[in-house]
Amino acid sequence: MAVKTIITEPNPLLRQISKPVDKVGDEERLLMDDMLETMYAANGIGLAAIQIGIPKRIIVMDICKEENKKEPRYFVNPVIKNKDILKSTYEEGCLSVPNQFAEVDRPKKCDIEYLDYNGEKKILKAEGLLATCIQHEIDHLEGILFIDYLSKLKKSMIIKKLSKNKSTRIVV
Numbered sequence: 001m002a003v004k005t006i007i008t009e010p011n012p013l014l015r016q017i018s019k020p021v022d023k024v025g026d027e028e029r030l031l032m033d034d035m036l037e038t039m040y041a042a043n044g045i046g047l048a049a050i051q052i053g054i055p056k057r058i059i060v061m062d063i064c065k066e067e068n069k070k071e072p073r074y075f076v077n078p079v080i081k082n083k084d085i086l087k088s089t090y091e092e093g094c095l096s097v098p099n100q101f102a103e104v105d106r107p108k109k110c111d112i113e114y115l116d117y118n119g120e121k122k123i124l125k126a127e128g129l130l131a132t133c134i135q136h137e138i139d140h141l142e143g144i145l146f147i148d149y150l151s152k153l154k155k156s157m158i159i160k161k162l163s164k165n166k167s168t169r170i171v172v
């Protein structure tokens, strides 16, 4: 397993639409292992493959709050079904939008159809943080970031800050 570099905004790769996986094989499982390790190393609760530069419809997540306890989840080709008309608000962050946080409204509950680590078809009924996080991750597969839901002003301020940080890093 290996920790990969997480791509950050602004970067056109993050706007790419990820491609469906046609078979969950060893290559995909190796990718999922690397993604999980990368996510844990960055203290994140979810990661989409495109965040490490691979445009495949693969997501890993672990929303378990207990320390020293791991509950990894793997989603291949996830599709959202039965979105709740009720919304819930969460303060979201993103490993590809470092150190920026903002409240986002999303459907409170949803069902997810996906293939698991072994390529078996599953359905998950999600609510709370699980529902928020999986929707945030599936947005990544469509090239959407949480900052896209903010006002133009808030979004442009965040992108400006991130661009500045990036150019500083090159200078130093």
Ligand code: GNR
Pocket: 043, 044, 045, 046, 047, 048, 051, 090, 091, 092, 093, 094, 095, 096, 132, 133, 136, 137, 140
């Ligand atoms: O680590 C993460 N935390 C988080 C908090 C609220 C809503 C969504 C997330 S996902 C984020 C990791 C990430 O960027 N996944 O794409």
Ligand code: NI
Pocket: 093, 094, 095, 096, 136, 140
């Ligand atoms: Ni994210």
